[in-house]
Amino acid sequence: MRAALKESGLASLVMLALMALMVGVRIADVPGGLEIQWRYADVIAALVSVFFGRLGLILMREGRPMSMAVVGGVVSVVLLVLLVIAPISDAEPHWARAALPFSGYVVNVLLLIVLAALSLRAVAIMRRGPISAPSQASESVMDRISASVQEYSRYIVPFLLAAAILFPFTPLADRQMVDIAILVVTYVMLGWGLNIVVGLAGLLDLGYVAFYAVGAYAYALLATEMGLGFWLCLPFAGMMAALAGVILGFPVLRLRGDYLAIVTLGFGEMIRIILLNWYEVTNGPDGISGIPRPTFFGLPFVRSPAEGVESFHSFFGMTYAPIDRIIFLYYVILVMALITNQFTLRIRKLPVGRAWEALREDETASQSLGINPRNTKLTAFGIGAMFGGFAGSFFATRQGFISPESFTFIESAVILAIVVLGGMGSQIGVVLAAILLIGLPEIFRELQEFRMLAFGAAMVLIMIWRPRGLLAFRAPTIRLFGNGTGKR
Amino acid sequence: MTVAAGIVESAHPLLDVEHLTMRFGGLVAIDDVSFAAAPSDITAIIGPNGAGKTTVFNCLTGFYRPTVGRLTLRRNGQEHLLERMEGHHIAQAGVARTFQNIRLFSQMSVLENLIVAQHNKLMGASGFTVLGLIGMRSYSDAEAEAVELAKYWLEKTELVERADDDAGNLAYGQQRRLEIARAMCTEPALLCLDEPAAGLNPRESAELEDLLLFIRDTHDVGILLIEHDMSVVMEISDHIVVLDYGQKIADGTPEEIRKDPAVIRAYLGEEGK
Structure with a gap:
C-alpha cells in the first residue's frame, strides 16, 4: 500500500513538473493589455485526478478493482450530472459550472470519459477476473475486424x-x-x-x-x-x-x-x-x-x-x-x-x-x-x-x-x-x-x-x-486455391 | 552423369572462374581462385568458416564487383561476362541464388514469391504495364502460364497446400525449399545455393538431396553449392572445390578430396601441432 501511494505521488509530481505552467498560467486579454492569470484550481484538480487515477490503476493491476469501480462510478455519475446541468459557455456564473473540477468544459468531458472507461474496466475485472495481456487481446480483435472488413x-x-x-x-x-x-x-x-x-x-x-x-x-x-x-x-x-x-x-x-x-x-x-x-x-x-x-x-x-x-x-x-x-x-x-x-x-x-x-x-x-x-x-x-x-x-x-x-x-x-x-x-x-x-x-x-x-x-x-495501422491487412494478389481474383 | 574428373578440362564449362580476387581494403577475402563448373553437375564449394565461400557467390551474383578476375557464364552458345554486369542482369542471364540467411518476401504469399521470380517474363507480357492495365488477354495468359510453372515447383518442393499462405508463416525447412523453388522459377542455367541444408533435420536433408539431384538430372541446370554438412556434400557432389583463407587448396571428385592431405590439414589441423 505504501509503495502504491508513493508511486501515485510520484506520478502527480511528474504531472506537476510537466504541466504546471501549461495548465496553471494563462495569458488573458484584458482592457489595456495582457495579463497573466493563475489557475490554481485547475492545477490542484489535475494533481488530485492524477494521484487518484494512478492509485486506482495500481489497485486494479493488483486485483483489487472494487474501490476503483465504486469511487470511479460515483464520481463519474456526479460529473455527468454536473455536466448536463452546467451551461457550455462560461459567460455567466452558474453553481454547477463552479462545481466542476476544471474550468474548461471540454476538459471535464475528457475527464469523465477517461474515468468512466476506467470504472467500466474495473467492473469488468471484478466480473471476469484480471484480463491477461490486454494489448494483445485488443490487437487480435482489431485484426479480426480488419480481416472481416477485407x-x-x-x-x-x-x-x-x-x-x-x-x-x-x-x-x-x-x-x-x-x-x-x-x-x-x-x-x-x-x-x-x-x-x-x-x-x-x-x-x-x-x-x-x-x-x-x-x-x-x-x-x-x-x-x-x-x-x-x-x-x-x-x-x-x-x-x-x-x-x-x-x-x-x-x-x-x-x-x-x-x-x-x-x-x-x-x-x-x-x-x-x-x-x-x-x-x-x-x-x-x-x-x-x-x-x-x-x-x-x-x-x-x-x-x-x-x-x-x-x-x-x-x-x-x-x-x-x-x-x-x-x-x-x-x-x-x-x-x-x-x-x-x-x-x-x-x-x-x-x-x-x-x-x-x-x-x-x-x-x-x-x-x-x-x-x-x-x-x-x-x-x-x-x-x-x-x-x-x-x-x-x-x-x-x-x-x-x-x-x-x-x-x-x-x-x-x-x-x-x-x-x-x-x-x-x-x-x-x-x-x-x-x-x-x-x-x-x-x-x-x-x-x-x-x-x-x-x-x-x-x-x-x-x-x-495499432502500430501497424487501423486496418492493416494484406490479401494476396493471386491465389492458387479459391477465386483467383484476389480481394482488395 | 559423367564423373567429374575430366570436367575441369572440358572445353566449354558452364561457368569459368578465372583468377578471381576480392579485396576489402587491406583484407584479401579471395586470392586468385580459379575453377570451373560443368553444365548439369553439382559443384560444391567447401571450406572452414571465413574461407571466402559466400564472397565467391556474392561476386558471381553481382553483389560485389571483383577486384581482379573474370567470371564467364556460357548459355546457349553465348558468353556472359558476369564481373561486368549488374545483379539483375546477371539473374536475367541465368544465375539464380539462395541466401545463407533465408531471404523470402515474407509478407507475400508463397505463390506470389514464385510469381515475382518470373518478373521479367511477365513484364514483357504485360507490355510494360500498359497492356496489363487495360486488361489485355495476352497478359492473363502469361500469368496463367507463370502460375503453372509455380505450381510445378510447388509440387516438387511439396508446398502446394501452403500456396496461399504468407511465406513468413512457413516452417524453417519449408522456407528453405521455397527459396530453391523461387530460384528455379527464374529458369536459370546455374543455381547457386548458399548452405541449403543448414538447420535441416536428417530427413529434410535427405529430401533436399533428392530435390537437388532431380534438378540436376531433369532440368539441365548446373548447381553450385556451399555446404557445411559433409554428408550432403559427399553424397551428391560431382566435383568439389576447397577454399581456405581465400585460396583454393584442392579441386576434384569427392573421393580425391576425402584423401587430400591439404584438405585434412585445413579441417583438422596439422599433425603434431
Whole structure:
C-alpha cells in the first residue's frame, strides 16, 4: 500500500513538473493589455485526478478493482450530472459550472470519459477476473475486424461508394459539409497516391506535398499564362509531377529507411523554397490568383456568363445556385480519387506492383531474381507523384488561388499519417483515416485548441494500440486455391 | 552423369572462374581462385568458416564487383561476362541464388514469391504495364502460364497446400525449399545455393538431396553449392572445390578430396601441432 501511494505521488509530481505552467498560467486579454492569470484550481484538480487515477490503476493491476469501480462510478455519475446541468459557455456564473473540477468544459468531458472507461474496466475485472495481456487481446480483435472488413469489402465498398455519390443530395449536405467532403476526398486521393510509394514500394516519402505543389503550380501557370482549361492541363500537370518524382528518385535510389525519409523531406522543402523565391515565374509569396474554375464540358458555373458562352444552369434549364459548382467540384475529385483507387488495385496485380512489394520486402532478394531495383523504384516514385500532381491541379482550381504557404511540411506529415494510420497498403483504411484526421477536426472546429490536442492524442493512441495501422491487412494478389481474383 | 574428373578440362564449362580476387581494403577475402563448373553437375564449394565461400557467390551474383578476375557464364552458345554486369542482369542471364540467411518476401504469399521470380517474363507480357492495365488477354495468359510453372515447383518442393499462405508463416525447412523453388522459377542455367541444408533435420536433408539431384538430372541446370554438412556434400557432389583463407587448396571428385592431405590439414589441423 505504501509503495502504491508513493508511486501515485510520484506520478502527480511528474504531472506537476510537466504541466504546471501549461495548465496553471494563462495569458488573458484584458482592457489595456495582457495579463497573466493563475489557475490554481485547475492545477490542484489535475494533481488530485492524477494521484487518484494512478492509485486506482495500481489497485486494479493488483486485483483489487472494487474501490476503483465504486469511487470511479460515483464520481463519474456526479460529473455527468454536473455536466448536463452546467451551461457550455462560461459567460455567466452558474453553481454547477463552479462545481466542476476544471474550468474548461471540454476538459471535464475528457475527464469523465477517461474515468468512466476506467470504472467500466474495473467492473469488468471484478466480473471476469484480471484480463491477461490486454494489448494483445485488443490487437487480435482489431485484426479480426480488419480481416472481416477485407472479407466483406465486396459489400462494404458499394455501400460506401453509394453513400459518397448520393452525399450531396442528402439533407446533411450544406455548403460547409460539401466543402469538408471535398477536402476529405482530396486527402483520400493523396493518401491513395502516397500509398503507392509508401505502402506498396515501402519507400518512406516525407516530401509528398512537393508533387502536390508541382501539380498545382503546373496547372495554375498553364491556365493563367496560356489560357488553357482545367481538363487540358490535368494530364500535363500529372506528367510534370511524375517528372519531379523521377528527379527525386534518382539521388535517393541507394537510400533506405531513415536516410530516404530525410532526403525526401529536404526535397519537399526545396520545392517550396523554389516556389517562394523564383519570383519571375511563380510570383513568390504573393502566389497565383485568378486560376480559372473547371467547366462542365465547356459550361461554366457562373450566374451571368460572358457573351456567347452558355452557363451550366441555363443549359440545363435550372435556376442558378452557387452550391452547384461546389457539388460539381465534389464529383470531380471523387472521380479522380476513384481512378487512383482502381489504378492502384490493378497495378498491384501486375508485375510492376508485385515487384514494388518484393522490393519493400527485400531489395537484395529482388535483385537476385532479375528485378531492376532502379527502374522499379523510379516508376513507384513517378506514378505516386503523378497522382499527387493530379490532386494538386484540383486543389488549384478549387481554391482559385495558390501560394507556397499551402505546401508546407505539415501537409506531407498529415498525408503520411493518413497512410500509416489507415494501415499501409489498405485502401479502405486510408478512407477511414482521412475521415478521422481531416473530417472530424473540421467538423469540431468549435473546440478550438482542444482539436489539435485530441488529434495528437488520437495519433498516440492508435500508435500504441495499432502500430501497424487501423486496418492493416494484406490479401494476396493471386491465389492458387479459391477465386483467383484476389480481394482488395 | 559423367564423373567429374575430366570436367575441369572440358572445353566449354558452364561457368569459368578465372583468377578471381576480392579485396576489402587491406583484407584479401579471395586470392586468385580459379575453377570451373560443368553444365548439369553439382559443384560444391567447401571450406572452414571465413574461407571466402559466400564472397565467391556474392561476386558471381553481382553483389560485389571483383577486384581482379573474370567470371564467364556460357548459355546457349553465348558468353556472359558476369564481373561486368549488374545483379539483375546477371539473374536475367541465368544465375539464380539462395541466401545463407533465408531471404523470402515474407509478407507475400508463397505463390506470389514464385510469381515475382518470373518478373521479367511477365513484364514483357504485360507490355510494360500498359497492356496489363487495360486488361489485355495476352497478359492473363502469361500469368496463367507463370502460375503453372509455380505450381510445378510447388509440387516438387511439396508446398502446394501452403500456396496461399504468407511465406513468413512457413516452417524453417519449408522456407528453405521455397527459396530453391523461387530460384528455379527464374529458369536459370546455374543455381547457386548458399548452405541449403543448414538447420535441416536428417530427413529434410535427405529430401533436399533428392530435390537437388532431380534438378540436376531433369532440368539441365548446373548447381553450385556451399555446404557445411559433409554428408550432403559427399553424397551428391560431382566435383568439389576447397577454399581456405581465400585460396583454393584442392579441386576434384569427392573421393580425391576425402584423401587430400591439404584438405585434412585445413579441417583438422596439422599433425603434431
